[in-house]
Amino acid sequence: MVSLNDYVGLQPTWCPGCGNYSILTALKKALVDLDIPPHRLVIVSGIGQAGKLPHFMKCNTFNSLHGRAIPVATGIKIANHELNVIAVGGDGDGYGEGGNHWMHAMRRNHDITYMVHNNQIYALTRGQASPTSDKGFITNTTPEGAAYPLFPLSIAIACDATFVARGFAGDIDHLSKLIKLALQHKGFSFIDILQPCVTFNHVNTYDWYKKRIYKLDEDPDYDALNKSMAIIKAHEWGERIPIGVIYKSQRDTFEDSLKALKQSTLVEQKLELSKINKLINAAL
């Protein structure tokens, strides 16, 4: 049995009170609940405060470049589809620098989980606007206020991501359940996590969120399989902000469609040099 002790890593260097601590706790809890041992898991992260997360736990880790966690993670998943693969990054990392990879990975439906720590700010570079900063949000690089924000959940649904959820760093149990569902989902599972930044974002605070957040799980009429309903909820922002599983659907994963993976993982396959003779003979 896997225990929380198996996942104890380096001491985090985040600011006291940072939402990342709760995300780390929720993730470890989900992994322990699902009995996934550290050596069967790879966490691929990008660059930003969120990108440091795998160092503060203990598992196979590929801390990659800003915006590039998803392509690295998909390469790993295809090479060894028996691994549990999680990609982690922030809003600048995933929705700005890596936005193109994110959209196409959802379209292709790779069987990985992608967690975005969305604090609506660039924190590692000390407080500039991000793609999800609210309109008018003042920072050092946006003295006249940030431009209109991007709605990540709407984009995910538009790209037919097969699992789209939103969590809140202020509710560890709820977030941990979402992460568990995401890990159990076969296909691309995407969680946008609202993560208050206590140092650089003094607008979207814990209190700000707590006043607005409500749980879709508690609404018996909400059907996450209904795409039109999901699109409306994905775009809801301001007075009320929904969290929970927003949208779910099912289709073949990218890895399912690969004939090369039918018999074994790619990494286990051996070179059969004699087959080259056929290619040589075809060129004679």
Add this chain to the structure above:
Amino acid sequence: MDLNILIGGEAGQGLQTIGVILAHAFTRMGFHVFADQDYESRIRGGHNFFRIRVKDSRALAASEKLDILLALNKESLLLHYKELGLNGVAIVDSIRDPELSSRYKILYMPMEEISLRVTGNKQAKNSAALGALAGLTRIDISIFIRLIKEHFLKEELIDQNIQTLKEGYNFIIDQKEFVDLAIESLPVKSERMLINGNESIAMGALASGCKFLSAYPMTPTTPIIEYISSHSEEFRTVVIQPEDEIAAIHMAIGASYAGVRSMTVTSGGGFSLMVEGLGLAGMTETPVVIVLGQRPGPAIGLPTRTEQGDLLFCIHASHGEFPRAVLAPSSAEDAFWLTIKAFNLADKYQIPVIILSDHYLATSYFTVDKFDLSSVYIDRGLPLIEDELSNPADYKRHRITGSGISPRALPSYSKALVITDADEHDEEGHLTEDARTRTAMVEKRMKKSSSIRKDIALPLIYGPRTARVTLIGWGSTFGPLYEAINILNKQGMSINLLHFNELWPFPSQAVNRLIADVESLFAVESNATGQFASLFEAQTNKKIKGAILKYDGRPFTAQYIINALQRESL
């Protein structure tokens, strides 16, 4: 024997199909064939040609003089008739031009009409043209019949094309003004392949056990993706076409981290996008092979032309310092073996390796002796030692060792955790800003350079061991240089060739020893600034006297090099 054929026409007329069938026919007859292609960046129209050289000794480059010009449209006749030699002949479809007819041997042949008469449509007219070429050279048409059977899949098409081929053959044989360019088959010593640079690299990758190719289509390397895709099921290889070249290299790095031999292919523009991934492979010490098929830049440049303009770029690409290897194949045969070497170097040293090809090498066909697979050697690098497997908790992915190479574990193969980071990291792989660790890690990575250098082969000296003039070449220009050296030495000039196909890390000391007595050096390369010349001067203690540079997007020929040397009064 030296027979040169050019097939000219517009895009969409099937030049490549006739050309490849013809080149295969000569190869099967025991000849050495070299064929190159010239085409525009368009799908229909324009002017394209496929040029075939047939020799009874090694053929590695095109000739500027033609014996047969098959013009599938009038433009091709007008553009190329001047290249015809004394006994040269042009074959054209019924376009009469009295002025040209009086000056050149022109055979008018109603190819479309023959096709229409035999098959009821014009589609088979290229087979009539093939029949004409077979007739002119008196090649046994059974060779073509076999090739048509191998080329076409539908019975109906096979019959139609064979009938049209025979009609085309008979038409030429019946001509009163028949030009006899008859050639005799050679006794075939060993079976030879007809293969281009792209196919050779693709075959080399499969022979290396490459199981993962992520690549975004770009001329001239797209055919590598198509070749490997067409064999992916049989070789259980994954080919993925991602959203861009940035994803392509990062996916390859991910797959390699998980233990699979991985590759990406592109051209200069795509490589520009990949550069940050190159640095990631360097920092995380993840093996990856990148095929860079050069074409003239900057920006889009000339998409379907050739150049050697990305040499210094790929040697220096990325911020920061880390070891890499750059190999530049000199022929299709070399491309196969260097691809295998690229995968071995990548694994052995845990580095990115660049195969520097170009449009000319990628798309030119060569006859090559069957690859001897018993010579294929696979080196997957330093495996995890027993001790580390039995104490997985102590495993450190970036352990500092005497060689700078850390034993590589694969995620989930044992309980050893594989941790790596784009940030500077400690031995375990965790990010650090500690100054001593940083220094130790830079030294660990750079230490690999001197070992890689020892694995880099020396350049080839072709021609007399010592000569008054030495030409320096690299990569795909070998063919024209080889021919120029042969011609000039026959003419009594004292000249030889120093040719590099393994470029980086540059084996400075060994090269200095090799060229200690070289007198007068001239660089020959396809770029405007003499990139290899400046690299060579920086890395050796010799100066280069002059350079023959070509940057019009077209390949060198031996004649071009000889003319340029004459202008230099050598």
